[in-house]
Amino acid sequence: MTIVAVVSALLLAAAAVITTYRVVAGPSTLDRVVGIDSLMATAASGLAVWAAYSADTTVVPAIVALALVGFLGSAAVSRFRVRDDT
Structure with a gap:
């Protein structure tokens, strides 16, 4: 399990x-x-790898919060986006 966690962490980095x-x-x-x-x-994903490696489920709310903030932020920015002058 340690090798999988290290490889996952390196790929995420x-x-x-x-x-x-x-x-x-x-x-x-x-x-x-x-x-x-x-x-x-x-x-x-990094928090999920840490939760699987350490068998600690206290970071699951943080994973959900990150996913929610990421989605809502992208939706808000794409909704009110102004065209670039390129």
Whole structure:
């Protein structure tokens, strides 16, 4: 189980680095919003890996809260988004 957790954590860290680059260098606002939503999903996945590794279920409300905030934030930004001048 330890090897699976370490490999999962490394892959999630790589995904977070790549997504952070997309957020910083994104050519449009929508790219940045999708990147931030992806970072929220990566953080929730990291907490889920930690919960499975440590057998600690106290982080499950945090996983649900991250998923909810990520979804609502993306929906709100996409609803009130203004066109980019590119």
